[in-house]
Amino acid sequence: MTFQTIESAIAAYPICDYAFIQIKDIPFREEVRHICKTECQRYGRSWSCPPAVGTVEECRSRCEEYEGGFLFTTMTEVPDMEDLEGMLATRTEHEKITRQIRELFLKENQEVLVLSTESCAVCEHCTYPDAPCRFPERMFPSLEGFGVLVTGLAEQCGIAFMNGNNLVTWFSLILYRDI
Numbered sequence: 073m074t075f076q077t078i079e080s081a082i083a084a085y086p087i088c089d090y091a092f093i094q095i096k097d098i099p100f101r102e103e104v105r106h107i108c109k110t111e112c113q114r115y116g117r118s119w120s121c122p123p124a125v126g127t128v129e130e131c132r133s134r135c136e137e138y139e140g141g142f143l144f145t146t147m148t149e150v151p152d153m154e155d156l157e158g159m160l161a162t163r164t165e166h167e168k169i170t171r172q173i174r175e176l177f178l179k180e181n182q183e184v185l186v187l188s189t190e191s192c193a194v195c196e197h198c199t200y201p202d203a204p205c206r207f208p209e210r211m212f213p214s215l216e217g218f219g220v221l222v223t224g225l226a227e228q229c230g231i232a233f234m235n236g237n238n239l240v241t242w243f244s245l246i247l248y249r250d251i
């Protein structure tokens with residue numbers, strides 16, 4: 073796979089910013105996991121979130137099995153940033169684009185691990201913890217749930233994450249390696 077192949081292909085998608093990153097540069101932080109545990113309603117309610125995804129160290133180890141990462145953002149305008157449900161509903165388009173970008177890597181004979189924004193919302197009611205995930209191939213674990221300091225990673229890459237009033241910036245990270 074060459075970076076140029078991916079760069080040419082993503083031009084067809086509404087991606088705002090992107091960067092190829094090294095795995096060693098991903099900032100894993102226990103503090104991020106602490107915020108999940110103490111402030112997020114999805115903690116302990118999804119296969120895509122902690123504690124189901126394992127400890128931060130286990131998440132880091134999973135990521136270190138890959139050769140590199142492709143971080144990208146899309147943006148959505150929302151009428152009210154205080155309306156959490158309304159804001160989360162706009163994520164659907166980002167997840168669709170994330171699946172399409174994943175396909176580009178698969179076509180290049182890459183194995184991937186896709187981390188995305190927020191908790192998985194594929195099913196109306198997650199099976200966690202009573203039964204296995206219904207769609208493991210569609211479920212993207214949460215970047216923050218893996219303990220990734222997304223703002224720190226974005227800053228390192230020169231990717232903007234505060235893009236003005238009523239604009240939500242969604243992130244995904246595709247980790248890849250040769251098959």
Ligand code: SF4
Binds near residue numbers: 196200207
């Ligand atoms: S695909 Fe369904 S069962 Fe699996 S993590 Fe997402 S919501 Fe839960």
